[in-house]
Amino acid sequence: MRVTILGSGSEGNALLLESDATSIVVDAGLSHRKLVARLATLGRGTPNVSSVLITHGHTDHAAHASVYATRWGCPVRATAVTLKSLRLRSAVESHPFIVGRRFRVGDITVHSCAVPHDAPQVALVFETAFTKIGLVTDLGHVPKGLSRFLRGCDTLLLESNHDPEMLRMGPYPAVVKRRVASALGHLSNEQASDLLADLSHAPACVVLMHLSKTNNSVRLARSSAEAALGHQQTQLLIARQHEPMELPYVGAQQLQLGL
Ligand SMILES: [Zn+2]
Numbered sequence: 093m094r095v096t097i098l099g100s101g102s103e104g105n106a107l108l109l110e111s112d113a114t115s116i117v118v119d120a121g122l123s124h125r126k127l128v129a130r131l132a133t134l135g136r137g138t139p140n141v142s143s144v145l146i147t148h149g150h151t152d153h154a155a156h157a158s159v160y161a162t163r164w165g166c167p168v169r170a171t172a173v174t175l176k177s178l179r180l181r182s183a184v185e186s187h188p189f190i191v192g193r194r195f196r197v198g199d200i201t202v203h204s205c206a207v208p209h210d211a212p213q214v215a216l217v218f219e220t221a222f223t224k225i226g227l228v229t230d231l232g233h234v235p236k237g238l239s240r241f242l243r244g245c246d247t248l249l250l251e252s253n254h255d256p257e258m259l260r261m262g263p264y265p266a267v268v269k270r271r272v273a274s275a276l277g278h279l280s281n282e283q284a285s286d287l288l289a290d291l292s293h294a295p296a297c298v299v300l301m302h303l304s305k306t307n308n309s310v311r312l313a314r315s316s317a318e319a320a321l322g323h324q325q326t327q328l329l330i331a332r333q334h335e336p337m338e339l340p341y342v343g344a345q346q347l348q349l350g351l
């Protein structure tokens with residue numbers, strides 16, 4: 093599966109997952125124009141998108157869901173409660189999914205698991221015959237069972253939002269600081285590292301996501317995750333807010349080469 097992160101952070105999130113037969117856009121926090129422009133900087137056009145999948149109703153993940161679905165003539169998938177909060181245009185087809193019950197989009201199987209946030213939110217795993225990719229952002233703490241849910245993922249996209257000390261000392265109003273740090277807020281570098289250390293296997297690739305530009309630094313997030321991963325052979329990458337990033341391709345070809 094090819095994974096392209098178009099943008100990650102509080103100013104807008106979207107990523108593209110492409111198997112041999114299916115393309116899914118996960119989250120719609122970037123304008124359609126921006127998404128197309130970022131793909132173009134990678135020398136790519138927009139693929140034939142099968143579905144737009146929304147993790148939760150916050151604007152930085154969902155603002156452009158109707159536009160995406162209309163442009164690409166595809167349905168929006170999310171939990172029923174999230175779909176309701178999106179207020180999609182009436183012409184847009186919506187397909188609710190039930191948390192914990194897997195479903196398929198083309199040849200990609202999607203698994204979901206509820207995670208704590210101040211809107212109903214899910215962690216997702218995308219699975220094909222060749223690969224398993226986990227996406228976990230916008231959660232205030234790591235719930236019991238999450239590391240089990242992520243078992244076997246060869247690629248893990250994981251929130252590493254803030255450094256607690258930078259958040260405490262930073263310019264945000266007290267009420268916002270409390271929200272970010274709360275059990276329904278965002279995952280700190282330490283919390284992300286604890287989850288990494290808790291995984292029963294090392295993913296081949298970990299991407300740190302949704303970094304706060306005010307309350308975190310690439311250096312702090314990276315060093316925290318590196319310490320948790322130890323000397324394991326994991327490639328560690330940092331997703332950016334304004335620059336797209338293609339992840340190393342994992343698919344049939346790689347699998348065959350490995351045999
Ligand atoms: Zn977010």
Ligand SMILES: [Zn+2]
Nearest residue numbers: 148150209230
């Ligand atoms: Zn959120």
